[in-house]
Structure formats: C-alpha cells, structure tokens
Amino acid sequence: MNEVARAKALSLTERARRAAAVAAAHADDVDAAGRFPREAVDAMKAERLLGIQVPAYLGGEGASTAEIAEVCSILGQACSASAMVFAMHQIKASSLVSHGEGAPWHEGYMRRMAADQLLLASATTEGGIGGNLRNSICAIEVDGDICRLTKDATVISYATEADAILITSRARADSAPSDQVMTVFEKGQYTLEKTHHWDTLGMRGTRSDGFIFKGEAPAEQILPKPFAEIAAQSMLANSHILWSGVWFGIASDAFARAQAFVRAAARKSPGSVPPGALRLAEASNLLQLVKSNILAALQQYDAAQKDETKLSSMGFAVAMNNVKIASSQTILEIINHCLLICGIMGYKNGTPYSLGRHLRDAHSAQLMISNDRILGNTSTMLLVNKQDTSLLG
Amino acid sequence: MVTRIRELLAKHGALPVSVETLSDTADLYEAGLSSFASVQLMLALEDAFNVEFPEHLLNRKSFASIAAIRDAVASLTGEAVA
Numbered sequence: 001m002n003e004v005a006r007a008k009a010l011s012l013t014e015r016a017r018r019a020a021a022v023a024a025a026h027a028d029d030v031d032a033a034g035r036f037p038r039e040a041v042d043a044m045k046a047e048r049l050l051g052i053q054v055p056a057y058l059g060g061e062g063a064s065t066a067e068i069a070e071v072c073s074i075l076g077q078a079c080s081a082s083a084m085v086f087a088m089h090q091i092k093a094s095s096l097v098s099h100g101e102g103a104p105w106h107e108g109y110m111r112r113m114a115a116d117q118l119l120l121a122s123a124t125t126e127g128g129i130g131g132n133l134r135n136s137i138c139a140i141e142v143d144g145d146i147c148r149l150t151k152d153a154t155v156i157s158y159a160t161e162a163d164a165i166l167i168t169s170r171a172r173a174d175s176a177p178s179d180q181v182m183t184v185f186e187k188g189q190y191t192l193e194k195t196h197h198w199d200t201l202g203m204r205g206t207r208s209d210g211f212i213f214k215g216e217a218p219a220e221q222i223l224p225k226p227f228a229e230i231a232a233q234s235m236l237a238n239s240h241i242l243w244s245g246v247w248f249g250i251a252s253d254a255f256a257r258a259q260a261f262v263r264a265a266a267r268k269s270p271g272s273v274p275p276g277a278l279r280l281a282e283a284s285n286l287l288q289l290v291k292s293n294i295l296a297a298l299q300q301y302d303a304a305q306k307d308e309t310k311l312s313s314m315g316f317a318v319a320m321n322n323v324k325i326a327s328s329q330t331i332l333e334i335i336n337h338c339l340l341i342c343g344i345m346g347y348k349n350g351t352p353y354s355l356g357r358h359l360r361d362a363h364s365a366q367l368m369i370s371n372d373r374i375l376g377n378t379s380t381m382l383l384v385n386k387q388d389t390s391l392l393g
Numbered sequence: 394m395v396t397r398i399r400e401l402l403a404k405h406g407a408l409p410v411s412v413e414t415l416s417d418t419a420d421l422y423e424a425g426l427s428s429f430a431s432v433q434l435m436l437a438l439e440d441a442f443n444v445e446f447p448e449h450l451l452n453r454k455s456f457a458s459i460a461a462i463r464d465a466v467a468s469l470t471g472e473a474v475a
C-alpha cells in the first residue's frame with residue numbers, strides 16, 4: 001500500500017485525530033509566537049485532509065459538509081488557528097466544488113488540489129469595504145485571454161503559505177460594486193506586498209496579514225458563475241457551519257478542561273459535589289445548544305442543496321446567519337463558565353486547565369464578519385421574510 | 394404592470410444606472426441591485442399591488458430582471474402577464 005492509500009484507508013475522524021495530536025503539541029508555541037502552524041498543516045497534508053471535499057472522480061473523497069465540520073471540530077479542540085486554516089481552506093474548496101464543475105480549468109485544478117494537497121487562501125476583505133464581502137472596489141481587467149487584478153486586501157490568512165488565493169473583485173471596470181466575480185490565482189501568478197502585520201489578541205497562528213495583491217493569470221481561471229451565486233449557494237452555509245465547527249471545538253476543549261478540574265476536585269473531597277459542578281452542568285447545556293444548532297444547519301443545508309431556489313432564498317440565509325450569531329456568542333459564555341470553574345488554574349498559562357488561548361481565540365468569532373453586520377443583513381431580510389416557526393420544517 | 398414596476402424600481406432600486414436604459418430581461422444584479430434595495434423594492438411592490446411575497450418567491454431569481462418581477466407579481470395577483 002502506498003502513502004496515499006494508507007491515509008485514505010483510515011476513517012476520516014481517525015486521520016483528523018492524528019493531525020489534531022500534532023496540532024495540539026504545537027498550539028501554545030504557535031499562539032505565543034504568532035506563527036503559521038506549519039507542523040499541523042503538514043500533518044493535514046500527510047493525512048490527505050486538504051483534498052477530501054474534491055469529488056471522487058477528480059481524485060478526492062467527496063466528503064460532505066458534515067464530515068468536514070467534524071474535522072474542523074476535532075482540530076478546533078487541539079489548536080484553533082490550525083482548525084481555522086483548515087476551515088477557511090475548505091470554504092474556498094467548496095466554491096470550486098459547487099461552482100467549478102464543468103469548467104475545464106477548475107476541474108483540472110481540483111484534480112491537482114487533491115493529488116498535491118494544495119492549500120487555498122481567501123481574499124474577500126478589502127480596504128474601504130471592510131467585512132462587506134458582497135461589495136468590491138477593485139475590478140478585474142480582462143485583456144484577451146489574460147486577466148489582471150490589483151486589490152488592497154487588508155486581511156488574507158496564511159497568504160504567503162498558500163498555493164492559491166481565491167479573490168473577489170468587480171466583474172469589469174464599469175460594474176456595480178455588487179456585480180462581482182471570484183478568480184483563482186495560483187502561487188507564481190501574483191505578488192504580495194505586505195501592508196498590515198497580524199499581531200492580535202487571538203487566532204494568532206492564522207497569520208492574517210494585509211497585502212496589496214497584484215495578479216495576472218489566464219482569464220479562464222475566473223469562476224464561471226457570478227460571485228453573488230457562489231456567496232449565496234455555497235460560501236454562506238459553508239462559512240457559517242465550518243467556522244461554527246471550529247468554535248464548537250474550542251468550546252468543547254475548554255469544557256473538557258473544566259470537567260477535568262471538577263473531577264479532580266471531586267476526587268480530593270469524596271462525598272461532596274465540588275462548587276464548580278453546577279456551572280459545569282450549565283456549560284454542558286450551552287454546549288449541547290451549540291451542537292444542536294450546527295446539526296440543524298447541516299440538515300437544512302443538505303435539504304437545500306437539492307433545490308437551488310431554496311439555496312438562494314432569504315429563509316435559508318436567515319437560518320445560516322442565525323447559526324453563526326448563536327455559536328459565536330454562546331462559545332464565549334461557555335468558555336467564561338469554564339474559566340470560573342477552573343479559577344486561577346484556568347487563568348494561568350501553562351497548567352492543564354489553562355483557558356487563556358481558548359478565550360482569546362474565541363473572541364475572533366463575533367468579528368469574523370462582524371455580528372453587527374450579519375444582524376443588519378438579517379434584519380433587512382426580516383422586513384419581508386417570515387420566520388420559520390415550524391419545528392420540523 | 395411593467396410600467397409600474399419600472400417606476401418602483403427607479404424609486405427604490407438605488408441603481409447606479411437609469412432604469413430606462415435597462416431592457417425587461419436585463420440582469421438587475423449586474424446593474425447593481427443590492428440585497429438591501431431588493432428588499433425595499435419588494436416592500437414597495439407589496440404595497441403597490443396589494444400582495445404579499447410568499448417564502449418561495451423570496452429569492453434572487455424572482456428579482457433578477459424586470460420580467461422576473463412581473464412574473465412573480467402576476468403569479469400573486471392572478472393577472473395575465475401580457
């Protein structure tokens with residue numbers, strides 16, 4: 001059996017756990033140094049995790065969003081930065097898988113992605129637009145068979161480590177800001193001039209520096225569908241679900257640490273329930289809420305995938321937005337409970353109960369596409385959309 | 394009906410181009426219709442034609458062109474499209 005066959009023969013969760021073990025071993029150093037989680041990403045490649053979403057006929061494994069979310073959660077329990085790199089890569093892969101089929105260049109690229117375990121980065125955020133990914137200032141210029149793009153990309157995670165960047169822009173120089181396309185630029189087809197240094201509270205290992213991106217590539221690398229459709233039909237659900245998978249993983253690990261603390265306390269004083277136990281029960285309740293919410297979203301996405309109209313509907317967008325809002329807020333509550341349970345042992349770095357990294361990483365969740373912006377979009381849709389009030393849908 | 398739709402689009406669509414320059418089948422999103430403006434337009438249409446858009450019409454396709462809006466509204470008012 002060769003290496004690839006060996007990796008694929010193991011179950012996906014087993015492979016994810018092996019990569020997670022590597023990620024966990026380096027998580028504190030990655031966080032402290034604010035460096036790219038090289039060992040973890042190398043382990044993901046060795047476990048053939050980067051190409052799992054590519055359809056089997058193109059050399060991947062056709063993994064479902066649910067399976068990928070589970071991998072995000074497993075990695076998230078080990079190292080949030082590594083997990084977020086994996087999640088962002090898979091979100092970009094979903095754009096290719098959902099909208100690149102039938103396009104010869106993109107099919108070829110997916111084949112290479114699976115074979116060579118290529119890492120994809122994303123550039124939607126732009127100076128002057130912030131987190132509003134459905135607007136672009138920059139425009140792609142198509143000149144015969146060639147396209148060129150310059151973008152003030154204020155945040156591109158792991159840009160210098162990626163094998164390609166999927167980047168949004170206006171479709172033409174005279175297009176409206178919301179008339180956008182997404183283009184795949186491969187390493188070697190662009191230059192990156194660093195403008196912002198990523199020295200942040202948390203998610204330090206994602207290395208989300210800012211750059212002036214300048215690219216030139218064959219025009220066939222522009223995805224054949226308008227970005228509006230890519231955003232509505234695959235990116236929205238994949239982002240909110242896979243990010244939530246990572247966040248659930250962070251909160252789950254915090255919970256595991258708090259539970260270990262309570263159990264150790266219980267062993268020390270047999271016959272009495274430790275004071276943190278009640279709060280642990282509350283945290284368990286919240287963790288289950290987050291999990292149920294993600295599972296419900298996966299079910300909804302699965303059902304909508306068979307129906308393009310539903311996929312682009314307001315009801316679906318409202319539901320996906322709500323998942324993101326709920327998980328990004330609730331994990332902070334969970335981790336705060338865990339911190340209260342573990343007390344000073346959680347507050348201190350370098351103990352088995354340390355929660356500083358979890359808490360700091362988790363704070364990125366409400367900013368990663370600002371919750372205020374998302375709530376603003378939802379509130380607009382609710383002017384006409386009726387809330388889904390049925391239990392079974 | 395199309396004339397009225399065009400009026401409402403001009404008023405609520407917040408398009409960077411003049412509505413007169415758009416054919417009935419021109420892609421409104423390409424013309425710059427934002428999701429915020431499309432909701433404002435929906436509210437105006439509901440008011441003008443005394444209808445309520447049901448869930449299955451609340452998607453991008455229903456508002457992709459003037460013709461699509463006409464079909465959506467007609468399906469609710471029961472009016473012939475012609």
Ligand SMILES: Cc1cc2nc3c(=O)[nH]c(=O)nc-3n(C[C@H](O)[C@H](O)[C@H](O)COP(=O)(O)OP(=O)(O)OC[C@H]3O[C@@H](n4cnc5c(N)ncnc54)[C@H](O)[C@@H]3O)c2cc1C
Pocket residue numbers: 084088121122123124125126129130131132155156157158203206208364367368369370371372373374376
């Ligand atoms: C770990 C991490 C990794 C990331 N990686 C990438 C990446 O690889 N590629 C990429 O393109 N981006 C990336 N981002 C950026 C992300 O996609 C968002 O663009 C960014 O987090 C939002 O930026 P902002 O807060 O500056 O902008 P805004 O969304 O503009 O928000 C700024 C402030 O203004 C308020 N605000 C602005 N507009 C509105 C509105 N319409 N309604 C209500 N409130 C509003 C918000 O509440 C917020 O407080 C990453 C972010 C994080 C945290």
